[in-house]
Amino acid sequence: MPELPEVETALRDLEPFLRGRTIVEARCFWPGVVAAPEPEPFRARIAGQHFVHFGRRGKYLLFGLAHADGAPGDTLIVHQRMTGRLFVEAQSSAEPAAHVHASLLLDDGRALHYRDPRKFGRLWLVEDAASVVGRLGPEPDDPAFSVEWLAAKLAGRGAAIKALLLDQSICAGVGNIYADEALFAARVSPARPGGSLDLDEVARLRAGVREVLARAVDRGGSSLGSGSTNYARPGGESGGFQGEHRVFRRTGQPCVVCATPIAHTVIGQRSTHYCPKCQGQG
DNA sequence: ATAAGGCCCTGACCGC
């Protein structure tokens, strides 16, 4: 389940294989994977462009393209949602691997594949990336993600703080794993109404989000699940952060701080893990 | 404006 650290890791892993490479041909095996434009213009437009820029906004991968004459091209945007994965391998005449919905054939004999068993992820090819990612809030490491910003966004809100942390317009890139981990780091109950946090708690939460995400990026993200739904890096390696989760999927295990068993509940239709003692009852 | 629920999907997992 790629969140910000997993997306950032995927981007870094892919860049050496893609920088400067020209897309010779695009193949689409399941049209639903292309969100915009329609699959046929997607294929026609992307051919001949090459990779020049590698970026990320929230959980979206942004590949800046250019035309053969150097003129600026489109931006290829990928959201992996739950089970999407990008990987590069040598082109083959064999049938595409199971659940590969689109492939970009490169000029060096390799191909960039998008595989997604649950078909939740999407690709876009747009002139202006803001048309897709323009509504996202600030990145966690952006100074714009300030205590004042977060406090203003939470003020008056009755929804659980856990649910609000998942709102990508408040802070881009936080998903279920890191919301739980950030709340634990901040010693704030996930069930607390967002507007009930005092300024010190908001400051702790902002710091928790930033610290947890930065550390996960350092570790190459988290790998969870099993079999084909396991999240892996583009080269198939596992991330290294799942062993450092302090609450996520540790239900019943002792809190690393106080040894109280970690509790589990559902908030905003999302599985939620917390320490009842360190994070209070809310 | 906020909040709550549905929807998309299919592999993994559980109980019988």
Add this chain to the structure above:
DNA sequence: TGCGGTCAGGGCCTTA
């Protein structure tokens, strides 16, 4: 062993 039911869950959409 096989089968059916349930779960997971990000982002967008519809409904109050």
